Amino acid sequence: MPELPEVQRTCLSLTTALVGARIISVRVHRPEVVAGSTRKRDLLVGAEGISLHRHGKQFALEAGDGRVLLAHLGMTGGLCVEARSADLPAHSHVVWNLRFEDGRSAIMRFTDPRRFGGLWTFPDLRTLRLARWDDLGPDALTIRPEALSRSLRASRRAIKACLLDQRTLAGVGNIYADECLFLAGVHPSTEARDLSDAEIREITKRLKQVLRKAIQSGGSTLRDYRDASGQAGEYQRQHKVYGRGGEPCVACETTLETAQIGQRTTVWCPRCQDA
DNA sequence: CACCACCCCTGGACGC
DNA sequence: TGCGTCCAGGGGTGGT
Numbered sequence: 692m693p694e695l696p697e698v699q700r701t702c703l704s705l706t707t708a709l710v711g712a713r714i715i716s717v718r719v720h721r722p723e724v725v726a727g728s729t730r731k732r733d734l735l736v737g738a739e740g741i742s743l744h745r746h747g748k749q750f751a752l753e754a755g756d757g758r759v760l761l762a763h764l765g766m767t768g769g770l771c772v773e774a775r776s777a778d779l780p781a782h783s784h785v786v787w788n789l790r791f792e793d794g795r796s797a798i799m800r801f802t803d804p805r806r807f808g809g810l811w812t813f814p815d816l817r818t819l820r821l822a823r824w825d826d827l828g829p830d831a832l833t834i835r836p837e838a839l840s841r842s843l844r845a846s847r848r849a850i851k852a853c854l855l856d857q858r859t860l861a862g863v864g865n866i867y868a869d870e871c872l873f874l875a876g877v878h879p880s881t882e883a884r885d886l887s888d889a890e891i892r893e894i895t896k897r898l899k900q901v902l903r904k905a906i907q908s909g910g911s912t913l914r915d916y917r918d919a920s921g922q923a924g925e926y927q928r929q930h931k932v933y934g935r936g937g938e939p940c941v942a943c944e945t946t947l948e949t950a951q952i953g954q955r956t957t958v959w960c961p962r963c964q965d966a
Numbered sequence: 967c968a969c970c971a972c973c974c975c976t977g978g979a980c981g982c
Numbered sequence: 983t984g985c986g987t988c989c990a991g992g993g994g995t996g997g998t
Contacts, residue, residue: 766991805975
């Protein structure tokens, strides 16, 4: 899925795409992707002056009058703005009609083949935060090492599993967890409580670094991911370990190892990431 | 409470 | 070409 960098790119591209836009109408093709009300008003019909907010992998469209629509993209979800075309692509679960101040029109589509993602409607941002974001850890892009240390020091779980836990920190998925641990030189199955303060500082630093670089490169497109303007990412070309099990380490040429850690395929270099 | 196994769903890659 | 199997970026739930 879209992890933090891909969600951030989606938000940035939506911000651009929605300048001067007004939502004219909405059509819900698959009501089960919307949690709660599918009333047109709750799905932002009539909204203008839309701004974007993100926490971890979730993001919200806030209308000028305060109404809020939360999106979570799951593994294959996407929200895009494009010209109306003759036939709608498959899995377009919710489609909005937009009109711009200059008279142009367009559609916004929520797509999600696997339907692990979804949309939630809220009366305002405060209610959204209370219901959905207060349970998440700090956003991975700005987390401080002390905050990470607090949630790790008592845990016997593997550091890889901790990084994937959105209550520990929000925004990291399988790709960036593996990339971060490689850059930090930490073995993914290290018990969290065994990490030194120096190692936690290094993990924090490398995590923010890899997320920033991925954002700059448009995120990682393995297959489906596109931002709201249809642009694919390029960061997959810079992956050091993710998807490279059995291949040589970019740093030392040792064969990269693969195992299931925290129910996810995990790849690491047995030499650079000492157990 | 902390942790883990399982399940939701579609589609692409690969082997026969 | 066609079919079966395996695997995939996430995370909620329910059990131990």
